[in-house]
Amino acid sequence: MKLLKDRILRDGKSFEGGILKVDSFINHQMDPILMKSIGVEFVRRFGHLPINKIVTIEASGIAPAIMLGYLLELPVVFIKKAVPKTMENMLTASVYSFTKDKTYDICVSQDFLTPNDQVVFIDDFLANGNAAMGVHQLIEKAGASLLGMGFIIEKSFQKGHESLRELNIPIESLARIKFLGDNRIEFEE
Amino acid sequence: MKLLKDRILRDGKSFEGGILKVDSFINHQMDPILMKSIGVEFVRRFGHLPINKIVTIEASGIAPAIMLGYLLELPVVFIKKAVPKTMENMLTASVYSFTKDKTYDICVSQDFLTPNDQVVFIDDFLANGNAAMGVHQLIEKAGASLLGMGFIIEKSFQKGHESLRELNIPIESLARIKFLGDNRIEFEE
Numbered sequence: 001m002k003l004l005k006d007r008i009l010r011d012g013k014s015f016e017g018g019i020l021k022v023d024s025f026i027n028h029q030m031d032p033i034l035m036k037s038i039g040v041e042f043v044r045r046f047g048h049l050p051i052n053k054i055v056t057i058e059a060s061g062i063a064p065a066i067m068l069g070y071l072l073e074l075p076v077v078f079i080k081k082a083v084p085k086t087m088e089n090m091l092t093a094s095v096y097s098f099t100k101d102k103t104y105d106i107c108v109s110q111d112f113l114t115p116n117d118q119v120v121f122i123d124d125f126l127a128n129g130n131a132a133m134g135v136h137q138l139i140e141k142a143g144a145s146l147l148g149m150g151f152i153i154e155k156s157f158q159k160g161h162e163s164l165r166e167l168n169i170p171i172e173s174l175a176r177i178k179f180l181g182d183n184r185i186e187f188e189e
Numbered sequence: 190m191k192l193l194k195d196r197i198l199r200d201g202k203s204f205e206g207g208i209l210k211v212d213s214f215i216n217h218q219m220d221p222i223l224m225k226s227i228g229v230e231f232v233r234r235f236g237h238l239p240i241n242k243i244v245t246i247e248a249s250g251i252a253p254a255i256m257l258g259y260l261l262e263l264p265v266v267f268i269k270k271a272v273p274k275t276m277e278n279m280l281t282a283s284v285y286s287f288t289k290d291k292t293y294d295i296c297v298s299q300d301f302l303t304p305n306d307q308v309v310f311i312d313d314f315l316a317n318g319n320a321a322m323g324v325h326q327l328i329e330k331a332g333a334s335l336l337g338m339g340f341i342i343e344k345s346f347q348k349g350h351e352s353l354r355e356l357n358i359p360i361e362s363l364a365r366i367k368f369l370g371d372n373r374i375e376f377e378e
Contacts, residue, residue, distance in 0.1 A: 029266045029301040032259035058248035059267060066252045067259075070221035077218045078248060085289075100274075112218040 001041050001174040004152070005187055007034060014180045018155060026152060027060040027124055038174060039067030042150050045172040046120050049147045053077060053119045057106065057135060060124040064152060068122060075112075077119075079135060083107045091141045095134035098127075106134050108142065115143035126151040126173055129160030136167060153177065156188055190230050190363040193341070194376055196223060203369045207344060215341060216249040216313055227363060228256030231339050234361040235309050238336045242266060242308045246295065246324060249313040253341060257311060264301075266308075268324060272296045280330045284323035287316075295323050297331065304332035315340040315362055318349030325356060342366065345377055 013021040025031040042064070054072070056065035057079040069076035081104060083092060089110040096103045113119075121135050132149060139146045147169060154161060154173030157180075164171045179186040202210040214220040231253070243261070245254035246268040258265035270293060272281060278299040285292045302308075310324050321338060328335045336358060343350060343362030346369075353360045365377040 023298065024301065025264075028269070028298055029264050030255060030258070032255050032265055033262060035255060036259055059251060059269070062248060062251040063255045063265075066219060066221050066224060066255060069219070070225055070256075073222060075214075075218050076221055076252075080217070080248070109212065109217055112213065 001038070003037055004034070004041075004175045007031075008153070008175055008177075009185060012185060014183060014185045016182045018157060018180045020153070020155070020177065020180050020185070022153065030063050032063070035063045035067045038064045038152055039071050041174055042068045042120075042122065042172070043071050045150060045170070046148050047072070049118075049120065049170075051118050051120050051147055053113075053117050054122060055079065055108075055113070055119045055135070055139065056122045057081065057131060061122055064124065064150075065122040068120075068150075077108065077112045079106050079108045079138060081106055091138055093134045093137040093141070095131050097130065106131075106138060108138055110142060113139065113142035113144050117142070117144040118147050119144055120148045120150060121146060122150045124152045126154040126160040126164075126171075127158045129158075129163040132160065132164055136164075148172065150174075155180070190227075192226055193223070193230075193364045196220075197342070197364055197366075198374060201374060203372060203374045205371045207346060207369045209342070209344070209366065209369050209374070211342065219252050221252070224252045224256050227253045227341055228260050230363055231257045231309075231311065231361070232260050234339060234359070235337050236261070238307075238309065238359075240307050240309050240336055242302075242306050243311060244268065244297075244302070244308045244324070244328065245311045246270065246320060250311055253313065254311040257309075257339075266297065266301045268295050268297045268327060270295055280327055282323045282326040282330070284320050286319065295320075295327060297327055299331060302328065302331035302333050306331070306333040307336050308333055309337045309339060310335060311339045313341045315343040315349040315353075315360075316347045318347075318352040321349065321353055325353075337361065339363075344369070 176188040368375040
């Protein structure tokens with residue numbers, strides 16, 4: 001997605017050790033016009049699948065997911081990163097975060113993810129794939145079908161895409177980055 | 190906003206003690222079409238103000254805020270509920286949550302909220318107003334100007350609206366609920 005890659009080159013900040021900051025337009029401050037274009041691109045990639053619901057995870061996945069849901073006129077469920085006391089029928093899974101070096105629980109209500117649901121999962125980043133694998137577990141526990149996964153940015157030098165390949169579903173990333181260094185960003189072809 | 194009130198009556202669940210669950214269309218599963226209509230209603234209420242940015246708080250505020258930002262073609266900043274280690278130039282404020290009976294920090298980067306910014310704050314619920322007052326503090330610390338606050342649902346039997354009145358800015362709630370009991374929901378006129 002050229003528009004996105006150009007924006008990453010213009011406004012993204014990269015650092016030694018594979019670090020990319022896109023908090024001026026994706027995950028702290030967000031550009032809603034770009035999010036709409038990202039939604040349209042996800043329609044191009046997933047619009048042929050018989051999905052009835054979009055699934056994402058708080059907080060940075062919500063903006064692209066709601067745009068995709070709006071365009072496809074489908075409900076959007078966001079998985080929570082903390083288990084609320086007041087919620088019933090919760091399903092949970094554990095995710096290990098390398099960045100934070102700790103394990104956290106993610107959860108979703110069975111009321112909104114059921115064996116009748118055929119979903120696509122949308123998130124901002126694919127890196128080591130741990131969060132995505134946790135989401136896959138949760139969707140499996142719910143008995144729902146995961147038909148595809150879409151990410152705004154993929155760090156293709158990390159193992160996420162490789163791990164997700166075993167799920168045998170389309171994994172789509174709108175910008176695949178193969179190298180991040182001090183002030184240097186290189187995309188896959 | 191009639192569409193919203195009708196939806197709350199149809200899909201909201203109310204319980205003894207002033208409890209309202211709208212997690213089937215607002216804060217766990219979201220209806221993107223309704224969120225767009227909510228965005229349009231916020232344009233009606235705030236579109237005359239000289240705002241250059243929308244501010245919200247994760248996670249349930251993001252969907253209505255991104256729709257408003259999309260319609261007005263303005264950036265959206267979401268305040269975080271946990272202070273990330275990796276973020277620089279952070280401003281923080283403390284918020285006491287009655288629901289969870291604990292105090293938590295909220296934060297925003299000074300890079301995205303500056304003395305040049307004139308903002309409207311959008312969130313899903315106004316109840317006791319503690320989160321909104323914390324957000325007001327954060328915006329004040331940043332030197333930005335808060336021109337208005339908009340909420341999807343207000344529990345007008347709680348003290349939030351009253352506390353926010355002292356800010357002397359427009360406080361807009363799209364559905365104001367004056368009573369919540371077991372299976373009973375009453376709106377203000």
